Amino acid sequence: MAGGGTMMLGIDIGGTKVSVGRVGRDGRVLGETLTRPSKARDSAEVVDIICAAVHKELAQGGADVAGVGLGCAGTIDHAGGVVVTSPNLPLKNAPLRERLQERLGLPVTIENDANAAAVAEHRVGAAVGMQHVVLITLGTGIGGALILDGKLYRGAHGAAGEIGHTVVEADGETCKCGRRGCWEQYASGTGLARVVFRTVGLFERGAFSGEAVGALARENFAAAHVALAEVADWLGLGIVNIVNIFDPEMVVVGGGLGNLGELLLGPAREMLKEALPPGRDQTRVVSAALGADAGLIGAALLAWDEFGVKGKREVAE
Amino acid sequence: MAGGGTMMLGIDIGGTKVSVGRVGRDGRVLGETLTRPSKARDSAEVVDIICAAVHKELAQGGADVAGVGLGCAGTIDHAGGVVVTSPNLPLKNAPLRERLQERLGLPVTIENDANAAAVAEHRVGAAVGMQHVVLITLGTGIGGALILDGKLYRGAHGAAGEIGHTVVEADGETCKCGRRGCWEQYASGTGLARVVFRTVGLFERGAFSGEAVGALARENFAAAHVALAEVADWLGLGIVNIVNIFDPEMVVVGGGLGNLGELLLGPAREMLKEALPPGRDQTRVVSAALGADAGLIGAALLAWDEFGVKGKREVAE
Numbered sequence: 001m002a003g004g005g006t007m008m009l010g011i012d013i014g015g016t017k018v019s020v021g022r023v024g025r026d027g028r029v030l031g032e033t034l035t036r037p038s039k040a041r042d043s044a045e046v047v048d049i050i051c052a053a054v055h056k057e058l059a060q061g062g063a064d065v066a067g068v069g070l071g072c073a074g075t076i077d078h079a080g081g082v083v084v085t086s087p088n089l090p091l092k093n094a095p096l097r098e099r100l101q102e103r104l105g106l107p108v109t110i111e112n113d114a115n116a117a118a119v120a121e122h123r124v125g126a127a128v129g130m131q132h133v134v135l136i137t138l139g140t141g142i143g144g145a146l147i148l149d150g151k152l153y154r155g156a157h158g159a160a161g162e163i164g165h166t167v168v169e170a171d172g173e174t175c176k177c178g179r180r181g182c183w184e185q186y187a188s189g190t191g192l193a194r195v196v197f198r199t200v201g202l203f204e205r206g207a208f209s210g211e212a213v214g215a216l217a218r219e220n221f222a223a224a225h226v227a228l229a230e231v232a233d234w235l236g237l238g239i240v241n242i243v244n245i246f247d248p249e250m251v252v253v254g255g256g257l258g259n260l261g262e263l264l265l266g267p268a269r270e271m272l273k274e275a276l277p278p279g280r281d282q283t284r285v286v287s288a289a290l291g292a293d294a295g296l297i298g299a300a301l302l303a304w305d306e307f308g309v310k311g312k313r314e315v316a317e
Numbered sequence: 318m319a320g321g322g323t324m325m326l327g328i329d330i331g332g333t334k335v336s337v338g339r340v341g342r343d344g345r346v347l348g349e350t351l352t353r354p355s356k357a358r359d360s361a362e363v364v365d366i367i368c369a370a371v372h373k374e375l376a377q378g379g380a381d382v383a384g385v386g387l388g389c390a391g392t393i394d395h396a397g398g399v400v401v402t403s404p405n406l407p408l409k410n411a412p413l414r415e416r417l418q419e420r421l422g423l424p425v426t427i428e429n430d431a432n433a434a435a436v437a438e439h440r441v442g443a444a445v446g447m448q449h450v451v452l453i454t455l456g457t458g459i460g461g462a463l464i465l466d467g468k469l470y471r472g473a474h475g476a477a478g479e480i481g482h483t484v485v486e487a488d489g490e491t492c493k494c495g496r497r498g499c500w501e502q503y504a505s506g507t508g509l510a511r512v513v514f515r516t517v518g519l520f521e522r523g524a525f526s527g528e529a530v531g532a533l534a535r536e537n538f539a540a541a542h543v544a545l546a547e548v549a550d551w552l553g554l555g556i557v558n559i560v561n562i563f564d565p566e567m568v569v570v571g572g573g574l575g576n577l578g579e580l581l582l583g584p585a586r587e588m589l590k591e592a593l594p595p596g597r598d599q600t601r602v603v604s605a606a607l608g609a610d611a612g613l614i615g616a617a618l619l620a621w622d623e624f625g626v627k628g629k630r631e632v633a634e
Contacts, residue, residue, distance in 0.1 A: 075596075075597070085594065132473040151466075156565055160562065163561070167557070172487075240484070241482075244483055245461075279401060
């Protein structure tokens with residue numbers, strides 16, 4: 001069944017939306033990507049939503065599709081094709097690969113969404129040619145993924161890269177993971193919202209998006225600068241931690257808040273320079289290049305790896 | 318010159334002492350190891366001290382030595398044989414491999430001391446058969462080393478694994494690295510001394526060794542238990558961070574303070590169980606098996622890798 005087509009479908013599913021796009025072997029998205037809501041009550045509904053999106057995308061001219069790569073938030077057993085746990089989808093030990101293969105009649109591969117995004121940034125994005133890359137995605141929380149010695153590093157059980165859940169402030173803010181003081185409580189959209197609420201005080205908590213604060217900062221609204229500076233400090237602190245742990249060539253910063261670019265990365269780089277001794281400050285800190293499509297592109301590239309050569313893996317294996 | 322002998326010399330040099338031992342291909346130490354002071358004013362003196370220790374060891378019956386593996390604290394350019402920086406030895410961009418090869422007439426390989434210890438624990442110690450291992454050594458500070466996908470991970474510039482210098486308490490205790498709140502200020506001998514000083518209050522700061530506190534705890538001296546519990550909390554916090562970052566099969570705890578064993582590891586394991594969701598708490602936390610010899614054994618094993626097959630690398634290359 002595998003291998004005949006000239007493109008792969010890349011899918012990126014999160015708690016609120018699913019995106020689908022056709023991706024060539026070179027990582028380019030062909031035509032437009034499709035984005036739909038993904039709110040589901042159980043795993044059967046998740047499968048329905050994905051299949052509906054795929055059929056819609058295929059109807060738009062994707063007949064020549066050889067396989068599917070799915071990026072999904074959570075702990076993924078990539079080899080087994082199982083979503084072990086997911087923070088925002090009703091999936092627990094869900095054999096999603098098998099279910100989707102049955103329904104779609106196409107070979108499917110599954111990967112953690114941040115891992116998929118890292119593969120994309122490494123092969124066709126901001127980190128081309130690098131061997132040691134840490135990707136962080138700043139959204140509501142902080143996702144992380146690792147390219148080590150040129151390869152995606154998944155850890156022993158597919159759960160490596162949860163850098164957002166390293167404690168940087170013992171007894172700090174309560175995190176949804178149950179611990180206190182996780183980095184993602186400070187250097188994320190959640191962190192920014194909290195800082196804005198405290199420093200500006202004019203708006204209800206959570207009323208401000210990162211985008212809005214960025215726009216205000218660009219218009220030299222002083223309080224927005226103050227709020228961003230505080231979040232940038234936390235971002236820098238965590239990036240210095242990453243450099244001490246991994247000694248990477250590059251840290252790639254993506255996600256919604258990452259779109260603020262130099263407003264956050266500039267101060268973070270300054271902190272890196274100050275915190276590390278000369279000669280240890282060689283790690284580059286850059287913005288992600290592929291934006292919101294990184295996850296589906298990376299998932300499709302992983303599908304190219306597995307299904308790009310005809311017969312390399314059959315659905316029925 | 319390389320390859321003829323039936324043993325390698327393993328050396329472990331730190332700020333206060335240097336240890337030398339003869340090591341077989343199976344990682345066993347042959348005969349006794351030699352330990353001497355290593356206080357040096359400059360790099361030439363470091364070379365002198367190492368050569369004197371080697372000659373003394375060779376005189377004890379090590380004529381059949383094929384090469385030398387040196388474990389050294391600091392950032393090491395393993396491929397170039399250069400000590401880039403060292404926290405406690407007067408070495409800066411020091412071409413130690415070349416200097417030692419000239420003086421000793423033997424091929425030499427250099428590695429970070431914690432990395433060397435991790436290689437030893439992985440091949441012949443506590444982590445045999447594991448593919449994903451994080452080693453932490455609890456001494457005055459905290460050292461770290463990474464075995465990822467079955468191989469030593471050095472990072473882009475030989476500086477990976479400095480887990481002791483991840484900030485776990487923003488604006489916390491000042492660290493000698495210049496930052497504040499580094500993990501090694503809390504879950505190390507330094508941290509224990511501080512806690513003992515604060516909770517017991519009877520003795521001068523630093524008067525208590527980890528060993529002494531451990532002995533008091535074993536005799537059910539309540540304050541010692543309280544102090545160890547606090548340090549164990551910090552240890553557990555950092556190990557949960559490690560599990561979130563690396564998702565390893567095993568965390569191996571060595572170093573002087575690590576010798577306290579279950580007094581520290583028991584509570585740390587409990588914390589791991591509480592902090593991670595079921596299914597994510599599969600990482601084993603164990604004591605190092607090789608004690609103070611781990612560094613020299615690992616350095617020698619790396620020498621075996623490089624010089625064990627005759628002619629694999631010659632001094633003059």
